[in-house]
Amino acid sequence: MSAVETDEAPAPTEPRPPVRQRPRRRPVLWASLAAGVVLAVLIAVFASAQPASEVLANSPLLGNTAPSISGAGLAGGHYSLGQFRHEWVLVNFMATWCEPCQEEMPQLLKFTKQHARAGDATVLTVVYDPSDVGQLKAYLAARSARWPAVNDPAASVPYGVTGLPSSFLVAPDGIVYAYMPGGVTAAELDSYIQQGAAKGLGPA
Amino acid sequence: MVAAERKKWLPALWAVLAVCVGLSLAVGSGAIGTGHGKPPSLYQRTLQVAGEYRCPVCAGESVAASQAPEAVEIRQLVEHWLQEGDSQATIRSFLVHDYGLSILERPPASGVTVLVWVLPVVAGTVAITGLGLGFVRWRRATVLGSLPEEGVAIAQPTAPRSEGGARSAHRLRQRVTLVAGAALVVLAGALWLVDRSSSARLPGATITGGLSGVNAELQEASAITASDPTEALALYDDVLSDDPDQPVALTAEGWIYAQAGVVPEAISLLGKAESADPGYDLPHLYRALVLLDDQGQTVPAARELSWYLAHGPDPAMVKVAREALAQAQATRSQGAPGPTNKSASSAKKLPTKR
């Protein structure tokens, strides 16, 4: 039932048919080469692409006024971003179910401890997930995190949060100075503050 | 017999069917709905609008579909804005302002991203043209009898015929030139399209990307304007050295100078921005504020502000503009030079909207 090929190689030992004279017009050749070029470009693009989760978006907020945040404090009281105009504020969106947020916590503790005396910088934790309020409160209390934590999940929208944790360093004049997605270190924060101080953005 | 009769009626039957289809489609066109007459509810409209935006924290879901906390927040905001009567374009500008262009599910048709809309159309046109040309060639060949009617492998000539060879070589050259020319034209057209729509200003004052790195420079400069105006000025100067008519850079420089108190420079830059891009609204606003603040020229200021308010202002700045206009008109009616208006001049370029 084989489909008979009328051009089988004449000699059984020759694995390839005799070379034919090429036809003059060769559209398949040109089309294939063109396709090859396009594919080569595509492969180069894929090879140089970073994993999607690591692509850091630039925040549109940099250099602009930090959007306002206000809400009930987790440990009582009421907080708003405007209260902290005289110092550097690290606006930190987090949730207890986010592992990198938990990994970042020791750095935040270190940072606040270092600046506690000078009183020139603080952390403001913002609750990201409304259903996480109770757990976050307990979590912060368990770690003796004494900085303010505010229940304002709606703030994630004007801040353009695209993942957790997301931190925004707000200068004393209310402008967003730095954007650090994916976890901060105390050293990084200190260097930003020093840079800012050199430009005259010290606490008023 | 029957067949012949049927044949007679055929054209009439087809005409009836065509009329029926045409009429039905005409009647049936209109807002998509099942005809119960109810307008879509607020929730439905919210979901419809929300479906145009990507959930910022999810992997590939739209805001309408996702149950992530932030998506829920955005849906609530959209519902609120729809209730307040904001248009879809306004909502778009708010969200793009907060998240950048990547929140749009439909890529904006400007800058390099216009290619994603244009390339399929180009490819389709090329394909249809190729098909058409192929059919023409085939038709001619079969009619002339030079091609067998059955698929045959290309007959292998033993040696190329000399006179035929020269002619077909010439034809080959012609064809290659034609194709190469067409490809160049298409490429040039695409590049022109991309360049023309690059560095366009979108709602929310974000600038689309182009083939050059202007976008990145402008963003960087904008980011450091507040903290380091001198450095920002240098960056804007860089941009202007490549493109002296870049309206965004001119406007930003004008505003920096205005804040620094160098008013004549500010006014001249803003004026240049206005003439470079008459459709750009920000220079008008800034120029009005400067005129009002430092020179007390209420009449031209009021004119600029009216123009600004009439030409689709940035919703976040509407309040500021209205206040300034009201003040200008009040001052004018009082007949005294306008006092400085701290609130207007301390307004930053991109206030947020909650």
Add this chain to the structure above:
Amino acid sequence: MNIALGQSALLLGLLGALAGAGTLLFGLRSGRRSLLRAGQGYILLVVLGAVLATVAMQRALITHDFTLEYVDNNDSTFTPLIYRITAMWSDLAGSILLWALVLSGYLTAMWIRFRKRAYEPVIVWAKVTGYVIAAFFFGLMLTLSDPFTRVHGAVPTQGPGPNPLLQDRVLVAFHPPLLYLGLVGFTVPFCFAVASLVTGQVGQGWLFETRRWSIFAWTCLTAGLVLGAWWSYQVLGWSGYWAWDPVENSALLPWLTATAFLHSAMVQQRRAMLRVWNISLVLATFSLTILGTFFTRSGVLESVHSFTDDGGVGPALLVFFGLVVAICIGLLVWRGDQLRTQGAIESPVSREGAFLANNLLFGAFAFVVLLGTVFPLLVQALNGSSITVGGPFFDTMTMPIVLCLLFLMAVAPVLPWRRASGELLRQRLLWPAAGAAGVLAGCVLAGLRGFWPLLVFTLAAFAGTSALRQLVLLVRRAGPRSIAGRSGGGMIVHLGVVLVAVGFAASHAYQHQTLLTMSVGRPASFEGHTLVFRGTKMVTSAGRSSLVATIDVDGHAYYPAIEQFALSDQSVVSPAVHSTPAQDIYLALTSVPTAADPDAGVAVYVTPLVMWLWVGGLVVVLGALLSLWPSGRPRAGPAEERSRGHAGDAHVSYGTVDGAEQETIDLPEPGKTGVGAAV
């Protein structure tokens, strides 16, 4: 023990593949038949290796052997048995094992099928290609993505279990295997295509050999895609089934080129034309499956469905893709122009013209999907900005293509080969047009509005009536048994596609949704249905605890729930769906009642004709299986047609059947090759 068994099995598979390829190549060079036979037998080593490795993995999963890192990441003592078995393909390393298993199975089947022709160069080269591909996957598992790595340090006693979304339905046991049967199945036609290009035997032989393989793979892929859509619908909570997600697109792309191939292969059978198209489509289909595995496993595109890549599998797959593409392009450059025939499609209004247009439309479809999927990467590389190309883009751009395809589906089956007159078309398309007009009028009278959905319904009715007409003619001519066979099966597939198109359009255009805040006992009404919230209860079962709400819809109880899985922070919304042929009522809990707020938030979606999607998919699969049925009718090849003359095509009186309607199913009898088979 499992680790040792697994790793040695993988090694066995790799060595078998390498030995097989080497032996065959050596045999070709030296011409020794014993080598050729032996080389093909090595496939048994490969399949043995794959099976043993699978056994080792399954054993480890079922017995909770936490010494394996893979088991540690994907299994837990709470997981029910079925999900332990399916955990083998829940994660990256195991999924490659499944791929290798399916591939070895196909290669073994290939060996068995072609045992009697073991010495033909085409078969040998096809096997060589198969061995090389198998060697790649086994090598990948041994180096970069080893499912049998040992856990570091102390052996844990518990693991997190598979992803909660993958433990919700038993569908996880069917969807990935079917998908892999489909995607991997296209390896066989690819091997034959490469072999025929390498040996220069580019006639119709390879096409006939692998037609049934291609249809089978296509059927499995279709079934896998439809099941995937159904699964998304049942689980994801937003009443959607296709999100144009990059991983979904990766599986759709080979389906598109494969569909084009299955159609245009008929032109090659009939008139020995479009050979370059067919070979290119087969090569493209396989390349796209490899590209798809790259997208799914490399993480360059964000997706709900992608595996996380820790081990550099992405770059390896990309390199493999590059090699495959280079070989394909190289072969086409070398031999492609010898493929071309000098036949002409003299009239665009003919069956060949329709199939050519079909190729272009599917090509355009694939182009749009591929462009949209990779465009964010291109823009990122070009100027660093990040943009999204989401569902709305694909919906807008593919809609005109789908409309054209529906139109073609209606017209092509009535077109005769070679050329058609307008009169012929007017006669044959009368009933389909009447059907379309009738359906449209009915929809408009029933109150449906909206230009695009109505247009889809009209064209779908056009195509559906045309397919029904073909079936009726077929049965009239050759009895009901003729439905089994290529022509009948094909028309049933078209009917299925029509159902899917209608379901898609209706469910997108006419969905109604709302968010209800329901208090216990108080009825709410929506779209003519009455809903009453009866209360919630906690249900705990092995490995999960669910908060189940009871909601009465028109008197029947439904149970949307929110499920929390042990050892995972993720909670999963488990919707309740009430499906009828007319509409689906879909309930998803959005906010649970608490002590402070006893009201439940329920999202209600009322969507028409969703069931038509699943039924349509089933019809497509059935039709494809029917088309695999061998039919005893002799094939009317080009020689036969020529001897009959063209009278049958040129004039038709209404109601008679001409050559175009005749079956051409089977392989040609030996000797009846006609001119067209010449190379």
